[in-house]
Amino acid sequence: MQPANLLLLTLVMAIVAYGLGYARSRSLAMPMGGIRHLKSLPFYYGARAALWSGIPALLVLACWMAFQGKVIQLIVIGGLPEGLIPPTDGEASLLLSKISNVASGALPSGFVEAPIAEAAERLKALRSQSQFLMSALVISVAVLAGFLGWLRIRPRLNARAQVEAILKWLFFSCAALAILTTVGIIFSVAFETFRFFEKVPFTDFIFGSHWSPQTALRADQVASQGAFGMIPLFTGTLLISAIAMIVAVPVGLLSAIYLSEYAGKKVRGVVKPLLEMLAGIPTVVYGFFAALTVAPFISDVAATLGIEASSQSALAAGAVMGIMIIPFVSSLSDDVINAVPQAMRDGSLALGATQSETMKKVIFPAALPGIMGGILLAVSRAIGETMIVVMAAGLAANLTANPLETVTTVTVQIVTLLTGDQEFDSAKTLAAFALGAMLFLSTLLLNVVALKIVRKYREQYD
Amino acid sequence: MTDQRSQAEIVRQSLKRRYRKERRFRAYGIMAIAIALGALIILFTDIIGKGYTGFVKTTITMDVQLDGGMMYLDDPTDERQIKMADFVEPLVQALIKEIPGATEEDRKQVRELINPYASVTLRDALKNNPEWLNTTRTLTFLTHTDVDVYVKHAGDGAYSIKLNEQQRAWVDDLLERNVVDTSFNNVFFSGGDSRDPSKAGIVGAIVGSLLTMFVTLILSFPIGVAAAIYLEEFAPQNRFTDFIEVNINNLAAVPSIIFGLLGLAVFINLFGMPRSVPVVGGLVLSLMTLPTIIISGRAAIKSVPPSIREAAEGIGASKMQVVLHHVLPLAMPGMLTGSIIGMAQALGETAPLLLIGMVAFIVDVPDGFFDSATVLPVQVFLWAGSPELAFIERASAAIMVLLTFLISMNALAIWMRKRLERRW
Numbered sequence: 001m002q003p004a005n006l007l008l009l010t011l012v013m014a015i016v017a018y019g020l021g022y023a024r025s026r027s028l029a030m031p032m033g034g035i036r037h038l039k040s041l042p043f044y045y046g047a048r049a050a051l052w053s054g055i056p057a058l059l060v061l062a063c064w065m066a067f068q069g070k071v072i073q074l075i076v077i078g079g080l081p082e083g084l085i086p087p088t089d090g091e092a093s094l095l096l097s098k099i100s101n102v103a104s105g106a107l108p109s110g111f112v113e114a115p116i117a118e119a120a121e122r123l124k125a126l127r128s129q130s131q132f133l134m135s136a137l138v139i140s141v142a143v144l145a146g147f148l149g150w151l152r153i154r155p156r157l158n159a160r161a162q163v164e165a166i167l168k169w170l171f172f173s174c175a176a177l178a179i180l181t182t183v184g185i186i187f188s189v190a191f192e193t194f195r196f197f198e199k200v201p202f203t204d205f206i207f208g209s210h211w212s213p214q215t216a217l218r219a220d221q222v223a224s225q226g227a228f229g230m231i232p233l234f235t236g237t238l239l240i241s242a243i244a245m246i247v248a249v250p251v252g253l254l255s256a257i258y259l260s261e262y263a264g265k266k267v268r269g270v271v272k273p274l275l276e277m278l279a280g281i282p283t284v285v286y287g288f289f290a291a292l293t294v295a296p297f298i299s300d301v302a303a304t305l306g307i308e309a310s311s312q313s314a315l316a317a318g319a320v321m322g323i324m325i326i327p328f329v330s331s332l333s334d335d336v337i338n339a340v341p342q343a344m345r346d347g348s349l350a351l352g353a354t355q356s357e358t359m360k361k362v363i364f365p366a367a368l369p370g371i372m373g374g375i376l377l378a379v380s381r382a383i384g385e386t387m388i389v390v391m392a393a394g395l396a397a398n399l400t401a402n403p404l405e406t407v408t409t410v411t412v413q414i415v416t417l418l419t420g421d422q423e424f425d426s427a428k429t430l431a432a433f434a435l436g437a438m439l440f441l442s443t444l445l446l447n448v449v450a451l452k453i454v455r456k457y458r459e460q461y462d
Numbered sequence: 463m464t465d466q467r468s469q470a471e472i473v474r475q476s477l478k479r480r481y482r483k484e485r486r487f488r489a490y491g492i493m494a495i496a497i498a499l500g501a502l503i504i505l506f507t508d509i510i511g512k513g514y515t516g517f518v519k520t521t522i523t524m525d526v527q528l529d530g531g532m533m534y535l536d537d538p539t540d541e542r543q544i545k546m547a548d549f550v551e552p553l554v555q556a557l558i559k560e561i562p563g564a565t566e567e568d569r570k571q572v573r574e575l576i577n578p579y580a581s582v583t584l585r586d587a588l589k590n591n592p593e594w595l596n597t598t599r600t601l602t603f604l605t606h607t608d609v610d611v612y613v614k615h616a617g618d619g620a621y622s623i624k625l626n627e628q629q630r631a632w633v634d635d636l637l638e639r640n641v642v643d644t645s646f647n648n649v650f651f652s653g654g655d656s657r658d659p660s661k662a663g664i665v666g667a668i669v670g671s672l673l674t675m676f677v678t679l680i681l682s683f684p685i686g687v688a689a690a691i692y693l694e695e696f697a698p699q700n701r702f703t704d705f706i707e708v709n710i711n712n713l714a715a716v717p718s719i720i721f722g723l724l725g726l727a728v729f730i731n732l733f734g735m736p737r738s739v740p741v742v743g744g745l746v747l748s749l750m751t752l753p754t755i756i757i758s759g760r761a762a763i764k765s766v767p768p769s770i771r772e773a774a775e776g777i778g779a780s781k782m783q784v785v786l787h788h789v790l791p792l793a794m795p796g797m798l799t800g801s802i803i804g805m806a807q808a809l810g811e812t813a814p815l816l817l818i819g820m821v822a823f824i825v826d827v828p829d830g831f832f833d834s835a836t837v838l839p840v841q842v843f844l845w846a847g848s849p850e851l852a853f854i855e856r857a858s859a860a861i862m863v864l865l866t867f868l869i870s871m872n873a874l875a876i877w878m879r880k881r882l883e884r885r886w
Contacts, residue, residue, distance in 0.1 A: 003831075003832075066733045067734075069735050160780065168782070174684075175692040179705065185721075185723075188726075250494065251498055254493070258490075280810075280868060281505070281810070282811070282864065283811075284861075285810075288858075323498070323505075355484060360487075383717070385717070386812075391847070411717070415813065418722075419816055419821055433723060443720075447715040
């Protein structure tokens with residue numbers, strides 16, 4: 001049975017369990033003289049039965065789905081004849097994709113060696129067996145657990161307390177998923193990063209000023225050994241982020257000030273949603289705009305001025321990224337400015353200061369820590385932004401501060417290294433994870449500091 | 463006396479300057495807003511200007527003589543024959559007849575005006591209507607992409623026209639006689655991706671997006687609501703709860719591409735799930751949107767006044783009953799609004815999906831959660847990267863479709879906030 005249908009069936013079975021539990025509690029109560037002799041309402045007996053039936057079945061389903069792919073792969077690879085078992089993970093994944101292509105019919109089995117065709121047959125068989133076993137197991141778990149739950153219904157049973165306890169645990173595990181996600185991120189990135197540092201020394205990565213991840217595919221190939229110095233990537237990222245902030249901070253801040261201090265209610269009501277619209281536009285659209293409109297425009301303008309500009313200049317990517325970040329800066333500064341107590345405003349105005357003087361000399365200094373926090377958050381957003389730079393910035397890792405030249409960024413390299421065919425244990429792919437680790441650490445640091453500043457600032461005026 | 467006068471004088475003299483400063487400051491603010499809104503307008507006009515032609519297709523209508531001898535076909539119901547038959551020849555002959563002055567010698571140039579897929583269209587038509595054999599039918603086909611580009615962008619310097627002088631003259635003539643015509647591009651809304659821009663559609667990407675969004679929604683909404691309830695109503699004030707909160711706040715600010723790395727390392731490499739399928743995409747996107755949904759859910763729960771809780775507790779409801787029967791229904795509109803906004807974000811997200819392989823070239827419309835698929839923003843990315851300007855036009859058109867989805871989702875959220883949210 002298809003997993004989606006199985007999921008649906010599990011839900012249906014839980015509903016049936018609910019009905020049966022409900023009916024049983026009533027039928028137990030009737031001879032005693034009505035449901036007031038039950039410890040809980042019939043609803044809770046039904047809900048208890050449904051939870052008993054549904055939760056174990058869903059857990060089994062989730063675990064099976066999570067591990068079946070890997071287990072089947074291992075069995076298929078293990079079943080190959082001695083000479084064909086691939087020595088490395090990379091070759092194994094290539095072989096596996098070949099086998100699954102044969103199995104799905106994309107590659108006719110006549111085109112491959114006999115053992116591969118056999119493996120493909122085995123893969124097909126294993127897949128259908130796995131699906132059958134999974135269906136059987138999930139259904140029997142649901143029925144059995146539901147039956148046990150149903151059997152245990154007694155009038156003295158406090159079903160409500162049990163249901164509530166289960167629900168509370170469910171809610172807790174959902175909240176704890178956030179921790180699991182963080183742990184997952186850290187482990188998945190850290191593990192590959194350590195493997196990368198086994199191949200490339202840590203100092204070469206951190207202090208190297210040359211980035212060219214092309215490694216030789218064959219031993220006899222005349223190719224560069226691959227250089228993994230991340231300095232040009234980080235300077236490129238910083239250059240583009242800096243351009244973005246030069247655009248976003250003044251525009252965002254000034255529009256926030258105007259909207260919160262000067263604009264009437266009507267203007268605010270129109271302009272604010274429009275500004276927020278900028279934040280809702282997908283980054284791929286900004287990337288499209290940067291690559292196909294802004295970048296050619298900049299290189300044309302530069303050409304008429306007699307300056308040479310690359311068609312993938314850092315300026316184009318940075319400026320468009322700045323536009324994307326404007327609403328981010330403006331809404332954060334808006335919050336912060338509004339949090340400054342009205343009394344400070346009134347005091348300043350009463351002394352005869354103009355509105356702009358009040359803003360510049362009283363409110364802005366008071367709001368500065370909060371605004372700095374907001375800007376730091378915006379910087380972390382700029383550093384991690386991917387699509388705009390993938391589409392509009394280049395691939396060449398130049399160490400330059402000239403905004404008209406091409407630079408590349410950390411995120412661009414992660415995407416380039418990880419899209420398309422890849423072997424999982426080459427230094428090239430592992431480098432992407434190392435870059436991811438650096439990106440995660442730097443944005444995390446910025447976020448933690450920024451959130452701390454913002455929180456402290458809020459407490460100050462609360 | 464002079465002292466006092468001069469003080470007032472100083473203030474008065476400075477007033478002008480100060481008011482000027484005030485006006486300047488105000489002007490800066492207006493300028494900033496103008497820049498931001500100007501950027502928005504330029505962005506939209508640029509995309510619409512580049513893409514509206516993507517909604518137009520160029521077709522050619524001609525009398526096609528379906529001569530069995532010419533096609534080497536005498537029984538259209540025979541699978542084998544239909545595979546071997548020549549469906550290009552009747553099209554070329556029909557078009558030569560349509561063009562005054564064209565002869566058998568020009569067949570190569572004439573053939574270049576017809577879409578390579580037109581023969582497939584003809585084959586399918588004949589397969590479905592075997593009785594058409596040896597008759598003459600008036601049929602409509604797509605033109606070649608070069609003709610499409612010429613018809614739509616003849617005067618536009620950005621597009622390079624690949625037709626030669628002779629072909630241009632023919633097309634001009636055919637256009638005048640309405641043999642070649644433009645109409646609404648229904649192909650764009652009825653098929654998957656293609657190597658041929660005229661044949662490329664976004665249905666595959668839309669279905670992929672819908673499947674992915676469905677997985678995201680059924681995972682992230684219940685989990686997000688449950689987590690918000692726990693943190694707001696049940697969590698004890700301790701270090702562990704604080705830790706969860708810090709985690710959620712940080713996850714909300716983690717770059718989306720990091721979630722792609724997580725998906726690649728955990729779901730694909732560790733669990734061995736297939737690449738480029740909606741399930742994995744949905745899993746990754748739901749991890750990404752969860753923090754947004756949790757944060758907005760908590761805000762919604764917080765806004766329910768304590769009097770509701772107290773009243774429910776006062777008549778003997780348990781804590782769980784208070785939450786599920788009273789607080790949650792009142793907080794639901796706020797939670798739904800937050801979730802729609804989170805889903806809109808997920809719908810526009812591209813970067814993490816690139817890493818889990820949803821960038822493959824996929825022609826077929828996906829038919830399940832475990833079928834290879836791509837999504838709308840990734841389709842935009844793929845087309846935008848193409849050197850052919852005809853694809854850029856489609857990318858713009860796809861962006862318009864994507865933005866329509868997003869704007870209607872956000873409008874729905876705003877409407878719900880206005881309509882359903884209660885103020886106390």
